[in-house]
Amino acid sequence: xxxxxxxxxxxxxxxxTHRRMPTAATVERWAAAVPAGFRFVPKAHVGITHRRDTxxxxxxxxxFYAALDPLAHRLGPVLYVLPHRRPDLDRLDAxxxxxxxxxxxxxxxxxxxxxxxxxxxxxAAGVSLAVVDRDDDPGLDQPSPGPVAYxxxxxxxxxxxxxxxxxxxxxxxxxxxxxYAFVMHDEEGDGPRYAQALMRGVDERMVTALLGREPQGxxxxxxxxxxxxxxxxxxxxxxxxxxPMPTRYWLVDDDLRRAVSxxxxxGGVRAAEAAVDPGDLGRSHARYAAERxxxxxxxxxxxxxxxxxxxxxxxxxxxxxxxxxxxxGGDDPVGRWVEEHLR
Numbered sequence: 001x002x003x004x005x006x007x008x009x010x011x012x013x014x015x016x017t018h019r020r021m022p023t024a025a026t027v028e029r030w031a032a033a034v035p036a037g038f039r040f041v042p043k044a045h046v047g048i049t050h051r052r053d054t055x056x057x058x059x060x061x062x063x064f065y066a067a068l069d070p071l072a073h074r075l076g077p078v079l080y081v082l083p084h085r086r087p088d089l090d091r092l093d094a095x096x097x098x099x100x101x102x103x104x105x106x107x108x109x110x111x112x113x114x115x116x117x118x119x120x121x122x123x124a125a126g127v128s129l130a131v132v133d134r135d136d137d138p139g140l141d142q143p144s145p146g147p148v149a150y151x152x153x154x155x156x157x158x159x160x161x162x163x164x165x166x167x168x169x170x171x172x173x174x175x176x177x178x179x180y181a182f183v184m185h186d187e188e189g190d191g192p193r194y195a196q197a198l199m200r201g202v203d204e205r206m207v208t209a210l211l212g213r214e215p216q217g218x219x220x221x222x223x224x225x226x227x228x229x230x231x232x233x234x235x236x237x238x239x240x241x242x243x244p245m246p247t248r249y250w251l252v253d254d255d256l257r258r259a260v261s262x263x264x265x266x267g268g269v270r271a272a273e274a275a276v277d278p279g280d281l282g283r284s285h286a287r288y289a290a291e292r293x294x295x296x297x298x299x300x301x302x303x304x305x306x307x308x309x310x311x312x313x314x315x316x317x318x319x320x321x322x323x324x325x326x327x328x329g330g331d332d333p334v335g336r337w338v339e340e341h342l343r
Contacts, residue, residue: 002030006033008192008196010039010228011040013041013042013079013182014041015043017042017045018045019046020045021045022042024069027069027070030070030071030074034074037223037224040071041076041077041180042064042068043078043079043081044061044078047060048060048061048095049080049081050083057094061095062098064078065078075104076104077105077128078099079106079150080105080106082095082107082108082109082110084110086110086112087112087113087115087117087118089118093121095107096122096125096127099125103147104147104148105125105126106129106130106146106150106180107122108129108152114129122146128149129145129146130151130152131144131150131151131152132154133153133154133166134154139152139153140169144173148179149177149179150180150181151169151170151179151182152184153181153184153194153198154184158194160197163194163197163198163201166201167198167202167204168201171205174202174206174228174229178227178228179228182195206229206230207233207252216241216243217236217239217245220233225253230253231251231252231253232249232250233249233250233252234250234328235248235249237295237296237304238305242303243303244304244306246305246307246311248295248325249325250321251324259342260319260323260338260342261320263319263341268319268341269317269319272316272319272337272338273315277333281315284308284331284332284333285307285312285314287331288325289306309322319338322334323338323339
């Protein structure tokens with residue numbers, strides 16, 4: 001189930017860690033089942049957040065993080081859900097001291113905790129406050145202080161207009177820090193539907209901003225940065241007006257596009273063409289065209305996209321297109337060359 005989930009979503013809240021400390025073998029299996037860019041967000045063990053006394057709290061926190069070590073770079077924030085309805089500053093100080101120096105700590109606190117004193121303590125400790133959107137406590141306009149913007153959408157239902165407003169909020173937050181948002185699981189299966197709609201809304205806004213225009217055809221984000229932002233999109237073989245679209249994979253990340261443009265400006269196209277075996281390159285073009293053409297509807301009679309990577313049948317035309325396909329999993333020797341020369 002985890003590999004299928006990770007093929008759709010870039011992160012997950014791991015609730016099982018709340019009731020049971022994970023074994024090394026379990027965490028290793030998790031890490032092996034997801035792509036490198038996937039992030040696990042464990043819920044802190046009940047012994048950390050719910051135990052009455054705070055004696056040995058620092059040791060319990062250290063043991064919890066040690067159990068998560070096999071996740072390595074796949075570890076995202078850690079969510080600490082305190083069950084106490086009223087503020088307990090002594091408990092808060094003990095927890096903040098225990099997580100000091102550990103990046104990505106996020107606290108979920110009851111409404112009564114949202115005081116200036118509590119927020120000052122969180123800010124001084126570099127700890128984020130989760131925003132929880134509930135029917136009786138809407139979160140859309142609540143502030144989300146801290147180095148991580150963290151949102152838990154827990155309402156029973158979300159109208160399309162509400163999903164749009166949440167997508168707008170997440171895009172704004174993402175401009176200055178990492179953003180994590182999770183929709184409540186439900187037996188009817190509406191949660192995944194809301195989550196996918198939210199992701200589509202965020203992706204549409206981000207891709208439009210990255211391209212400087214609205215895309216003219218259907219696409220999907222197939223590679224993301226570690227922070228979840230789009231890196232590569234896969235285009236449909238035709239634009240909305242029926243014009244053939246030869247470029248199947250498109251690099252949209254600003255930083256990477258600038259780096260590749262710099263490589264091209266220093267003679268990278270000629271250098272890559274000289275470094276790669278012509279036969280390998282020709283076969284790469286053929287594989288690219290075959291994958292793109294397989295997406296053309298059966299019985300299509302109009303114009304069709306042609307060429308291989310970057311729309312050319314021979315040689316190297318665009319390093320951006322080669323790198324995009326390589327990052328998306330394509331067997332592209334030029335894409336591999338570009339990645340190596342960008343390191």
